[in-house]
Amino acid sequence: MGTHRKGGPAPAAAAAATAAPGPGPGTAPGRDRYFDTLRALALVRVVTYHVFGWPWAGLLLPSMGIMFALAGSLMARSLRRPAPAVIRGRLRRLLPPFWFWGLFVVAAMLAHGWLPGWQIVYWVVPLGDPPGDAWGEQAWEILWYLRTYLWFVLLSPLLLRVFRRAPVAVLVLSLVPVVVLQFVRQPPDDRFGTALLDLATYLFCWILGFAHHDGVLRRLRPAAVLAAASAALAYGCWYAFAHRAEYGTYDLDDIPLAQAFWSAGFVTLLMYAKARLGTDFAGLARFRRLDRLVTVFNARAVTIYLWHEIALILAVPLIDLCWRVPAFETYLPLGSQWFLLGVGWVLIAVFVLLAGWVEDVAARRRPRLLP
Numbered sequence: 372m373g374t375h376r377k378g379g380p381a382p383a384a385a386a387a388a389t390a391a392p393g394p395g396p397g398t399a400p401g402r403d404r405y406f407d408t409l410r411a412l413a414l415v416r417v418v419t420y421h422v423f424g425w426p427w428a429g430l431l432l433p434s435m436g437i438m439f440a441l442a443g444s445l446m447a448r449s450l451r452r453p454a455p456a457v458i459r460g461r462l463r464r465l466l467p468p469f470w471f472w473g474l475f476v477v478a479a480m481l482a483h484g485w486l487p488g489w490q491i492v493y494w495v496v497p498l499g500d501p502p503g504d505a506w507g508e509q510a511w512e513i514l515w516y517l518r519t520y521l522w523f524v525l526l527s528p529l530l531l532r533v534f535r536r537a538p539v540a541v542l543v544l545s546l547v548p549v550v551v552l553q554f555v556r557q558p559p560d561d562r563f564g565t566a567l568l569d570l571a572t573y574l575f576c577w578i579l580g581f582a583h584h585d586g587v588l589r590r591l592r593p594a595a596v597l598a599a600a601s602a603a604l605a606y607g608c609w610y611a612f613a614h615r616a617e618y619g620t621y622d623l624d625d626i627p628l629a630q631a632f633w634s635a636g637f638v639t640l641l642m643y644a645k646a647r648l649g650t651d652f653a654g655l656a657r658f659r660r661l662d663r664l665v666t667v668f669n670a671r672a673v674t675i676y677l678w679h680e681i682a683l684i685l686a687v688p689l690i691d692l693c694w695r696v697p698a699f700e701t702y703l704p705l706g707s708q709w710f711l712l713g714v715g716w717v718l719i720a721v722f723v724l725l726a727g728w729v730e731d732v733a734a735r736r737r738p739r740l741l742p
Contacts, residue, residue, distance in 0.1 A: 404662075417435075417676070444580035458524060476507060480504050588647065607623075682719045683711070
C-alpha cells in the first residue's frame with residue numbers, strides 16, 4: 372500500500388514529506404512564515420514518527436497532507452507562467468538531489484548483492500516506485516512521496532484548468548476517487564495501483580492548495596467550512612478506529628481512506644485560518660535562532676526528507692559503539708529512543724551540510740553550506 376510507513380510524510384511522508392521539493396530560502400521575498408513553519412513542523416513529525424512509530428502521530432499532525440497542500444498552492448502560483456517551463460523547473464529542482472542521494476543508496480545495494488532489472492529506470496525519473504532490495508528498504512521506501520509529488524506536478528496544468536471551471540464542486544469531488552478505490556474497485560497490486568492510490572489519497576490536499584491560491588477558501592463562509600472540515604475529521608477518525616481490527620492499527624498511514632478524510636479536514640482548517648483570518652507567523656523573526664531554523668528546514672526540505680532515514684539507520688551502529696565506552700554507558704541514555712532521535716538529528720544536520728548544496732545547484736543558486 373502506497374502510504375504504508377513510506378515516509379509517513381510522512382511522508383516521509385516524508386516526507387516526504389517531503390516537504391515540497393525545492394523550496395527557496397525562508398527569507399526570500401514573498402515567503403510566508405506560516406506556511407514555512409507548517410512545512411518545518413511536518414518534517415519534524417515525519418522524522419519523529421520514523422523513530423517512535425506512534426500510530427497517533429498522523430492524527431496529531433498529518434504531515435504529508437500538509438506538504439501536498441502547500442506544494443499545490445505553490446504550483447498554482449507558478450502556473451501563471453507557461454506550463455512546460457514550470458514543469459521543467461520543478462523537475463530540475465527535484466531530480467538532482469534525488470540522483471545524488473540515489474547514487475549512494477543504489478551503490479550500497481549493489482555492493483550488498485542486489486541485482487536490478489529494467490525497473491532501475493525509475494531511479495532516473497521516479498514515475499514509479501524505484502526498485503530495491505529488502506536490505507535497503509528503510510532508505511528507499513520513502514520515495515513514494517517524490518513519486519506522488521512528481522505525478523501531481525505533471526497533472527497540475529490539467530487539474531488546475533478543471534478546478535477553475537467549478538472550484539468548490541471539484542474540491543469536494545476530489546475525495547471521490549479514494550472512496551471509489553476503497554468501496555467500488557480496488558487498485559491493482561502493482562506500481563500503477565500503488566501510485567493511483569497515493570494520488571487519490573492526497574488529491575484533495577493538492578487541490579486545496581489551488582483553492583487557497585485562487586482565493587476560493589477566503590470566499591467561503593466560516594460555518595460551512597467548519598461543518599465540512601469537522602465532518603471529514605469525524606469520518607476519518609471513525610473509519611480508522613472502526614476498522615482497527617481489520618488493519619491491525621489505527622495508524623492513518625496504513626488506512627488510505629481515513630488518511631484522506633482526516634487530512635482533508637485538518638488541512639482545510641489550517642489553510643482556511645490563513646485565507647480567512649490572515650494567520651501569520653511574521654513575529655517569528657523576533658526569535659532569531661528559531662526563525663533561522665525554519666529557514667534552513669525550508670531551504671533544505673528535500674535533503675532532510677531524503678537523508679533522514681539513512682541518518683536514523685547510521686545512528687543505530689553509532690550508538691552501539693557508544694556502549695563500549697564505560698562513561699557513555701553509565702551517563703548516557705543509550706537505550707532510549709529519544710537518544711536515538713537526538714543522534715539522528717545530529718546526523719541529519721551533517722547530511723544537510725554535506726549534501727544540501729545540491730539543492731542550491733538544482734535551483735541555480737550559489738552553493739552554500741547553509742542558506
